[in-house]
Amino acid sequence: MLVVHTIIWGIPRFIPSQLKSFLYAHLAKASARRGGQLFANIFRLPFNLVLKLSTEPTPNEAHGLRIAGSIPGVQAPLLIDYASTDTCSYTLMSWIEGDCCSDVWDDLTPADKQRIVRELRMQISVLRSRTVGRSRCICAASGASISDPHIPWVREDPQVFSSSSDFFKQVWVGLNFDRLRNTIKPAIQPLIDRDAVPIVFCHGDLLPKNLILPGGLSQRRRSNTALTIIDWEYSGWMPLPWEALKATWLVCDRDEEEWYGMMREVFPESLADLEADWLWRTKANIPILLPAEATRLVWGNVACIGDIYALYDTTRVLRDLFNQSVFKRVHVQGSMRDTFAFRRTMKSQEAISTVEELSFAYDEAEKSVDFEEELLEVHLKHAPRLKSLRINFSEDGNARSYPNEFQYALLRTLATSAPGTLRTLALINLVAH
Numbered sequence: 001m002l003v004v005h006t007i008i009w010g011i012p013r014f015i016p017s018q019l020k021s022f023l024y025a026h027l028a029k030a031s032a033r034r035g036g037q038l039f040a041n042i043f044r045l046p047f048n049l050v051l052k053l054s055t056e057p058t059p060n061e062a063h064g065l066r067i068a069g070s071i072p073g074v075q076a077p078l079l080i081d082y083a084s085t086d087t088c089s090y091t092l093m094s095w096i097e098g099d100c101c102s103d104v105w106d107d108l109t110p111a112d113k114q115r116i117v118r119e120l121r122m123q124i125s126v127l128r129s130r131t132v133g134r135s136r137c138i139c140a141a142s143g144a145s146i147s148d149p150h151i152p153w154v155r156e157d158p159q160v161f162s163s164s165s166d167f168f169k170q171v172w173v174g175l176n177f178d179r180l181r182n183t184i185k186p187a188i189q190p191l192i193d194r195d196a197v198p199i200v201f202c203h204g205d206l207l208p209k210n211l212i213l214p215g216g217l218s219q220r221r222r223s224n225t226a227l228t229i230i231d232w233e234y235s236g237w238m239p240l241p242w243e244a245l246k247a248t249w250l251v252c253d254r255d256e257e258e259w260y261g262m263m264r265e266v267f268p269e270s271l272a273d274l275e276a277d278w279l280w281r282t283k284a285n286i287p288i289l290l291p292a293e294a295t296r297l298v299w300g301n302v303a304c305i306g307d308i309y310a311l312y313d314t315t316r317v318l319r320d321l322f323n324q325s326v327f328k329r330v331h332v333q334g335s336m337r338d339t340f341a342f343r344r345t346m347k348s349q350e351a352i353s354t355v356e357e358l359s360f361a362y363d364e365a366e367k368s369v370d371f372e373e374e375l376l377e378v379h380l381k382h383a384p385r386l387k388s389l390r391i392n393f394s395e396d397g398n399a400r401s402y403p404n405e406f407q408y409a410l411l412r413t414l415a416t417s418a419p420g421t422l423r424t425l426a427l428i429n430l431v432a433h
Contacts, residue, residue: 021090052092057084168191
């Protein structure tokens with residue numbers, strides 16, 4: 001079977017480049033029709049292959065995989081091929097069969113987690129030692145300007161940075177604001193002004209969702225299979241502390257979330273940077289907004305992690321975020337069907353238990369409202385901190401398009417299941433019957 005896969009994997013090199021994008025677009029559609037669409041932009045293919053679509057014309061992940069694959073000791077998917085058009089790009093790579101760490105997190109023992117720490121520390125150390133000094137500028141793996149969700153404001157002025165000082169000024173912005181100048185700036189500015197911070201190649205998204213245990217957790221415990229790092233979309237030539245900052249940027253309670261402590265062990269040389277980043281994220285109160293990046297918007301969501309707002313537009317990102325974060329305020333906007341899907345995700349992750357402000361805005365009416373009463377009841381009963389609930393039946397005010405039974409069910413559920421903490425209730429565009 002391995003020989004067959006090797007032969008198949010070699011075929012793309014003989015396909016004319018002008019035909020590749022056309023071919024990969026049709027392979028993605030065929031995969032979706034056969035149930036192989038894993039996420040909005042990821043498609044499972046036969047022969048142990050996976051195809052990833054990006055809305056960026058430059059396939060940064062392909063360049064990242066090529067660099068990672070050239071370094072012995074770094075475990076990553078094998079880059080098979082890539083192609084691009086003026087509006088998108090395709091990356092074809094090997095599929096890593098196994099368990100995703102985020103999926104089996106609750107089954108991991110302390111010994112399992114310590115092994116993950118050791119292997120990550122070893123692989124990152126090798127990656128750094130083999131790439132330090134190879135780039136004098138801070139840029140994406142492809143050589144293009146930085147585009148990262150942690151510093152989305154850089155997209156307004158795309159650039160390749162010539163120094164770590166210039167880069168970190170964009171990471172910890174706002175230090176000259178009156179409320180920050182005499183509070184957190186004295187602690188952070190010395191790190192920005194450091195000289196000779198090494199530029200190394202970084203994965204840029206080290207989170208449990210991007211760590212695969214090849215063969216599965218059970219097999220890993222019986223063998224020496226190495227941890228594999230996937231999703232090199234945000235890889236690039238970055239200042240050495242960046243890997244640690246990106247690995248922890250979604251942590252909202254460092255005292256409670258075990259992942260933060262594990263990353264401190266993986267990156268002991270970056271403890272000062274982690275402290276500075278935590279100080280900035282918890283005290284600066286500067287919004288981090290992620291623009292839509294999905295090729296197909298499933299729903300739009302605005303949520304609040306601690307005091308920092310974030311905008312997410314893909315099912316995968318949202319689900320992964322609920323695995324790791326605590327939300328106080330959540331706003332969901334979309335069709336009823338999309339809202340149902342989102343709220344089932346919230347239910348399965350029990351993320352609703354921390355929400356204090358919850359609002360829904362239905363963009364369009366649908367006749368299928370079977371789950372609404374059940375879901376709303378579940379969410380109200382599992383939201384002991386809920387203080388504010390807002391439901392907007394449609395932005396255009398056409399509330400009469402919503403079935404009467406839905407509105408009656410809503411009112412009945414609110415009357416019987418609303419928590420005692422609820423102080424604000426707004427039903428916008430509700431038609432009186």
